[in-house]
Amino acid sequence: MQGNKDQIKKGALLFNEDELPFLVTASHELKSPLALVRQLALALEDSALSESERARIAGQILLTSERALRLTTDLSRSARLEDSLFEMEPLNPQQICEEVAHEMTPLYRAKGHEIRVVSRYRPILAVANKDLLRRIILNFADNALHYAGADTPVELRAGAQSNRAKIRLSVRDYGPAVPADMWHRLEIGLGRTVQPLHMRPQSSGLGLFVAGQFARAMQGEIGATRHHDGATFYVDVTASAQLSLL
């Protein structure tokens, strides 16, 4: 008994008060996919299910588990950010968008949605860490899935900013507009504080916080634009000068 108490005390000392909102958000956001996996698993107990329904639910369990695993991998990557050295390299942001679209397509299709890359003709290069940049866009794409309208695709795009010093990778969803006051609070803390759970539910609070951390580790930053029919979440990273030298 005393041993248990000591363990609990030791565990409590690992976190200071500033980290508690983060823990609350993290636990809530892990709860959503886990609760869904549990409900889907319970549904499989129903002997009246047809083989095709059974296969569909098993597929949903797989995709939901993968989403939860993306979140836990991001959390552990985020916790190790300060101890790690990141290789920054020139990379093609369009290719990152295409890889993310490819990875997310099974989940989008299973939910009856479409994710696509809006192509550009002029080649651009960004300087970033490939894994972190990919994780940021995966986060935005995960988030956008919950807000996408049934008949409108989520769009990924990459382009140079007007001063050519920055490259912007963005994820645009078309869904219900976020109320103005809620949006204002979301914008103020975007990626810098853990958003309260009611801001944009599902993956947003923790996902955006982690995305902001990943962006700052690459000297970049994340932001968002509100539209009357949805939102765009973006990350700006440094443009590579390599192409201009050719």
Added chain:
Amino acid sequence: MTKTPFVLIVEDDEWMAQQHQRSLEAAGMKVEVVSHALAAMDALDTTKPDVLVLDVLLAGPNAFTLLHEMRSHADLAAVPVILCTNSAEQFAQDDLSAYGVRRVLDKTKMHPKDLEAAVRKVLL
């Protein structure tokens, strides 16, 4: 002859909504699903459900915005509400009864049949 209960589900997780819908339809109920509060207001106006099953955290306005709006319409204020949430520990049913909330179900603990039982209970 007993009337078939009509349930409106407001749930932004499509697969969770499908599970709720499947279990209620298997119990002989008529079900409509919407994914956000604005669509719920439209559906409440047009379909007049017997029970509203409501998730709390929704895209756009959340469940409490919808509950406030419902309270301002005499006909909608009478619709019994079942909150179905991952954060059930944060809500005491007694505190929410003024908003028409008759049951709070915890999605992390409930069995699919609990929803059917809750709907039948609030219709008694």
